[in-house]
Amino acid sequence: MEKNLKSLIDVKNLDYGDVRYEKNKTTRISMENEELKNINSSYREGGHLRLYRDGRKVVNSFTSFAEAEEMRDSLLSLAMRARSLDDEQKRLKKAPVHTDKVSIEPKSDPRDYSLADKKELLENYNDLALSREYVINTEFNYQDFHSRRTFINSEGAEISYELLGSYISGGIFGRNSDTVQVKRVSFGGYPEFSRLLDRDEEIEESCEILKQMLSAEPISPGSYPVILNPRLASVFIHEAFGHLSEADMIENNPSFREKLELGTRLGGENLNVIDDPTLEDRPGSYRYDDEGQKGKKTDLIKEGKLAGRLHSRNTASSFEEPISGNMRAVDCQYTPIIRMSNIYIAAGEDKPADLFDSIDQGYYLVNSKGGQTTGDQFTFGAEYGYRIEAGEKKEMVRDINMSGELFKTLENISMVADDLSFAEVGGCGKSSSGGSMQLNMFSGRGAPHTKIDSVTIGGK
Structure with a gap:
């Protein structure tokens, strides 16, 4: 053959x-x-x-x-x-x-x-x-x-x-x-x-x-400090930030190329975001991509600053940046496109209990229930949540939507817990320019509990 x-x-x-x-x-x-x-x-x-x-x-x-x-x-x-x-x-x-x-x-x-x-x-x-x-x-x-x-x-x-x-x-x-x-x-x-x-x-x-x-009662709309559980935080970083780290998504967008120059500060020093296909037994783990390159760990945000992005050989040439090994196709029907592997917020130094203790009035939001992103604007649903009062988790709430602007929200991440975990099931949909949608089950994500100082919360 x-x-x-x-x-x-x-x-x-x-x-x-x-x-x-x-x-x-x-x-x-x-x-x-x-x-x-x-x-x-x-x-x-x-x-x-x-x-x-x-x-x-x-x-x-x-x-x-x-x-x-x-x-x-x-x-x-x-x-x-x-x-x-x-x-x-x-x-x-x-x-x-x-x-x-x-x-x-x-x-x-x-x-x-x-x-x-x-x-x-x-x-x-x-x-x-x-x-x-x-x-x-x-x-x-x-x-x-x-x-x-x-x-x-x-x-x-x-x-x-x-x-x-x-x-x-x-x-x-x-x-x-x-x-x-x-x-x-x-x-x-x-x-x-x-x-x-x-x-x-x-x-x-x-x-x-x-x-x-x-x-449960529906959540009360407003702006609050919130804690995202690992599953919701991982969806947030994948959807709201991860796709903008794929170089083909911003290659022909001068506005985002300016906003996402390497070295730009996006968050506090406690925020580190990584894409890593070399992790063992994760949905997005692989040795080689579909361009024949070894997958490698890429620091996307390091100590709050944009440190890298995901590339094909073509976009690496265009941006004059290193190849990352992230070109992948769902199957033989498709040409490879730039895809996240296992993207995650790295573990921080805070204990989960410290995140709760820091909130007088707010919410703990649990698991993802769909959402959408448009440029730097996002809206995500949470399956359910709990009201936080004086650091204590109180009654359950439901019918939750959180929305905001990506860059402001990244700035508002004030605490990152030390309990990093990964989703068991992968999945990501993306289409190339002029191409059809590729639904890839080999795309992983992870996060620890993450505190955002202010997020707009809407009800059903």
């Missing part, structure tokens, strides 16, 4: 070329209430070709080598035509050339479990949630994905590597009179399938929290 792949990029007068070939297997199961909505196991094999000629990039996917050769010639012709239409030339930063083979060998591999085993596991959690009298609806989903990839480029790189992960996620919906609430659940195995087993206690705990949410 390697010989055939090499032939695709053995072209005269080529600036650069690479080809990625994949064998992917996906299993999906979904349930709604007691109904099995979907169960399937699928296989996809194919490749993706990138060619640079005279500073013009052309890309496409293929399913067979015969198709790929014809497609390559069409791409080269397209690159020649583009030369007369576009003055901008794309240049790749000089990069290390790797030859390596990387395999994943979990102790409990999802591929060793039958479809029936996975269905039974999902049904068990679903039935457990439905057994509560106040639960009116459930949605549970299972997915696993294995990808074996080969990457070859015209500079001599030859790499084979794997991705493997599985997860269960869902929602438990409850009703009390005219009040309806939903409690989200998620378990992840990256790569160990055994982490999805024996989670009955967490399902029962989620049901109990849902029961409390149904009788």
